[in-house]
Amino acid sequence: MYRIFLVEDDRGIADAITAQTALWDMETVCARDFRAVMAEFSACSPHLVLLDISLPFYDGYHWCREIRSVSNVPVVFISSAADNMNIVMAMNMGADDFIAKPFDQSVLMAKINALLRRTYDFGASASVFEHRGALLNSGDGTLTHDGEKIELTKNEYRILLALMQSKGKTVSREKLMQLLWESDEFVDDNTLTVNVNRLRKKLDAAGLNDFITTRHGVGYIVV
Numbered sequence: 001m002y003r004i005f006l007v008e009d010d011r012g013i014a015d016a017i018t019a020q021t022a023l024w025d026m027e028t029v030c031a032r033d034f035r036a037v038m039a040e041f042s043a044c045s046p047h048l049v050l051l052d053i054s055l056p057f058y059d060g061y062h063w064c065r066e067i068r069s070v071s072n073v074p075v076v077f078i079s080s081a082a083d084n085m086n087i088v089m090a091m092n093m094g095a096d097d098f099i100a101k102p103f104d105q106s107v108l109m110a111k112i113n114a115l116l117r118r119t120y121d122f123g124a125s126a127s128v129f130e131h132r133g134a135l136l137n138s139g140d141g142t143l144t145h146d147g148e149k150i151e152l153t154k155n156e157y158r159i160l161l162a163l164m165q166s167k168g169k170t171v172s173r174e175k176l177m178q179l180l181w182e183s184d185e186f187v188d189d190n191t192l193t194v195n196v197n198r199l200r201k202k203l204d205a206a207g208l209n210d211f212i213t214t215r216h217g218v219g220y221i222v223v
Contacts, residue, residue, distance in 0.1 A: 004028040005046035020105045037063045042130030053079040061093050068094035070128050070135040070144045074115040129164035131222050136164050145206045155180050156199045163222045172219040
């Protein structure tokens with residue numbers, strides 16, 4: 001089942017789109033906190049985003065830039081501000097299409113289905129994991145915070161992915177070492193500690209202080 005992430009503050013429009021997509025066996029998740037759209041985007045891990053321009057706190061252009069910094073998921077703007085300037089700006093921000101309000105539901109679904117076919121007939125979508133504003137893309141292994149990319153080594157990425165996939169739960173040192181054994185490098189207990197410490201320094205430098213917590217004698221956790 002495809003998941004649609006809908007960022008729309010008009011409840012009537014949101015309910016109508018949710019009902020229409022359900023007829024096509026799609027799940028629509030509506031944004032609730034318009035100050036934390038990226039956290040909800042990450043939690044949803046959608047196949048497509050529908051995005052209004054005029055929104056509380058930050059406009060749709062802002063959220064399109066944030067999404068594009070971590071994901072290539074299809075983004076479709078739906079807005080009554082359908083003049084040429086806004087359409088061009090939306091496309092320049094990385095949108096895949098623009099639908100003017102008011103719109104016909106059949107046109108909306110035709111465009112959604114076309115984008116989904118083009119995007120996912122050739123491969124699966126990648127997940128984006130979020131914690132404290134940091135976004136880890138499992139597709140290309142990039143970590144982004146405040147629009148800035150944080151360079152990770154292969155082992156640092158594997159460690160962080162395991163921790164963010166199990167957010168709120170302790171990941172044992174043994175499990176992390178098994179993950180690192182997938183590489184060609186020899187990994188012992190001290191090597192794991194060195195990798196975690198280097199990762200922490202990069203996170204601290206990016207303003208993500210105390211991002212990883214040690215559970216002494218057990219492992220590590222992000223909370």
